[in-house]
Amino acid sequence: MNDRIHIACRLIRRDFSLEVDLTWPDRGVMALFGPSGSGKSTLLRILAGLERPPAGVVRMRKEVWQDEARGIFCPPHRRPIGYVFQDAALFSHLNVQENLIYGLKRVPEALRRVPLDRAIELLGIGGLLERRVVTLSGGERQRVAIARALAVSPELLLMDEPLAALDAARKREILPFLERLHRELVMPVVYVSHSPDEVARLADHLVVLEAGRVVAEGPLQTTLARLDTPVRLGEESGVVLETVIGARDAAWHLCRADFPGGSLWIRDHGVQIGTPARVRILARDVSLALDPQTRTSIQNALSGVVSGLAGDRHPANSLVRVMVGDTPFVARITRRSAAYLELTPGKPVWLQVKSVALIE
Amino acid sequence: MLDFSDWAALWLTAKLATVTTLVLLVLGTPLAWWLARTRSFWKGPVSALVAMPLILPPTVLGFYLLLFMGPEGWLGRLTHALGWGHLPFTFAGLVVASVIYSLPFVVQPIQNAFEAIGSGPLEAAATLRASPLDAFFTVAIPQAKPGFITAAVLGFAHTIGEFGVVLMIGGNIPNATQVVSVRIYAHVEALEYTQAHGLAGGLVLFSFLVLLVMHWAQKRRDGA
Numbered sequence: 001m002n003d004r005i006h007i008a009c010r011l012i013r014r015d016f017s018l019e020v021d022l023t024w025p026d027r028g029v030m031a032l033f034g035p036s037g038s039g040k041s042t043l044l045r046i047l048a049g050l051e052r053p054p055a056g057v058v059r060m061r062k063e064v065w066q067d068e069a070r071g072i073f074c075p076p077h078r079r080p081i082g083y084v085f086q087d088a089a090l091f092s093h094l095n096v097q098e099n100l101i102y103g104l105k106r107v108p109e110a111l112r113r114v115p116l117d118r119a120i121e122l123l124g125i126g127g128l129l130e131r132r133v134v135t136l137s138g139g140e141r142q143r144v145a146i147a148r149a150l151a152v153s154p155e156l157l158l159m160d161e162p163l164a165a166l167d168a169a170r171k172r173e174i175l176p177f178l179e180r181l182h183r184e185l186v187m188p189v190v191y192v193s194h195s196p197d198e199v200a201r202l203a204d205h206l207v208v209l210e211a212g213r214v215v216a217e218g219p220l221q222t223t224l225a226r227l228d229t230p231v232r233l234g235e236e237s238g239v240v241l242e243t244v245i246g247a248r249d250a251a252w253h254l255c256r257a258d259f260p261g262g263s264l265w266i267r268d269h270g271v272q273i274g275t276p277a278r279v280r281i282l283a284r285d286v287s288l289a290l291d292p293q294t295r296t297s298i299q300n301a302l303s304g305v306v307s308g309l310a311g312d313r314h315p316a317n318s319l320v321r322v323m324v325g326d327t328p329f330v331a332r333i334t335r336r337s338a339a340y341l342e343l344t345p346g347k348p349v350w351l352q353v354k355s356v357a358l359i360e
Numbered sequence: 361m362l363d364f365s366d367w368a369a370l371w372l373t374a375k376l377a378t379v380t381t382l383v384l385l386v387l388g389t390p391l392a393w394w395l396a397r398t399r400s401f402w403k404g405p406v407s408a409l410v411a412m413p414l415i416l417p418p419t420v421l422g423f424y425l426l427l428f429m430g431p432e433g434w435l436g437r438l439t440h441a442l443g444w445g446h447l448p449f450t451f452a453g454l455v456v457a458s459v460i461y462s463l464p465f466v467v468q469p470i471q472n473a474f475e476a477i478g479s480g481p482l483e484a485a486a487t488l489r490a491s492p493l494d495a496f497f498t499v500a501i502p503q504a505k506p507g508f509i510t511a512a513v514l515g516f517a518h519t520i521g522e523f524g525v526v527l528m529i530g531g532n533i534p535n536a537t538q539v540v541s542v543r544i545y546a547h548v549e550a551l552e553y554t555q556a557h558g559l560a561g562g563l564v565l566f567s568f569l570v571l572l573v574m575h576w577a578q579k580r581r582d583g584a
Contacts, residue, residue, distance in 0.1 A: 048487055049486075050483050050486070050487075075486070075491075076483070076486040076487055077485075077486045077487075077488075077489050077490055077491050077492075077494075077495075078489075081487060082487070083483075083484070083487035085480065085483075085484060087480070089480045089481060089483070089484035090484075091481060091484070091485075091499060091503070092481075092503065093499075093502040093503050093505070102485070102488050102490075102498075103487075103488030103489055103490075106488065106489035106490060106494075107489060148488070149487070149488075152488060152489060158487075
């Protein structure tokens, strides 16, 4: 109870309804994932108090921010939150520095835990302080907006698709900062996104919304590997593994990422041995065989046990979950292949992983 | 060319326009804020009332104000009961009338500016610990500054051009209600065209300058 964040609400509008009851840990990044119109942003606005559903409960650890049954509603400016808007929402009449201190100077000194210098350094905006907001690029704006939200030392950081309005190059510019935030700050984050890539990189806990309802929810690794209510990532279905870099092979520029139950060789990005690394394996990059393959280009072969099968979006395909030790993998193969290999839960198989992406 | 009374009329006009503009900025800002933000049923009727002076002949406005502020009107009784006497044919009466007469010219630009800000910056302010009142003064008003400048210039200029209302409730009392427009009328009545030219030409120049300055201010803002 004291280490959880909780929201329960019912909101019915003419063309939209939202009905959720969620509780998640107060550490790490909770990703709210779903297509546009699924209610992710509305849920975030309710957490912030910008939206007030007639029936709603919001609790941050022990503190009740909203409980309509008991007549409690804490307005947004009294909630210890930071909010990053999709369009940055910087104040155009202030320069960057003034934007950054707008919130900071309204926070009592005793509650300031994130020094402004730290926020500026984390987001790499030291050179922009005197600039007018209108002269900033989209990526710069968003970084300033994130630093501005951090500067109020929030107990909960809410981010509404902070990268959605940016092109691919600007996204690549900001993602490393977000990953750094994720690693270096302990505050819990709720991150709204419709991008599987951002979710795979940043999330620890995943909530999938569709048409105002929660369709899947849980720790990222297990939620992505669920087949019953498949997370609709389409071509980007796959799993995320928390690994530790265990060895390097300098001659071939490879490094070994170890996880409970096995290891994978991936391209060496210069990561130190012993550092944690998050890798992502798409279902379409995993194939299955009943015997170990020897004369093949695929270096990453793992032995596992089938633990579930399910249909995929296209009737020709099926998704197969294979456990390697305690670590779930998902493979997308054709249904004909599944029938040919006579795959059933409990059957031992060899996984061949064609591609592994190091994402953190 | 201008005699002492002409200068007195000019001074009175400037004083009236200044006081009226200041009163309007103070009263018009909350009204404009409410109109820009409300979803109430009353928005329509109140907007219509605010805009009425745009359409009504000034004489109609002046006539009813004369009745309201006179000894038999409710405003007149109120001011009398408060010991302020009656407003018609006084400078204070002119201020009250001008405030109503120029109301839309001040409220509408401010309201438009507030509406253009939208809810985004105010929500951002709220998530940065600013109370609604705090956000109003530190975000809404600074961001609506161009609207305030337009409102002040229009309110000032429109009050200077006031004639019908003044004639109805102010008459032609030197140093109290004899403003420039009334003075010009008096000159023309007396066939003193030279003096009329002096004042009238001055007003033409003034109006042109006001509009020119507004245009430049607009251009600078758009360019920024």
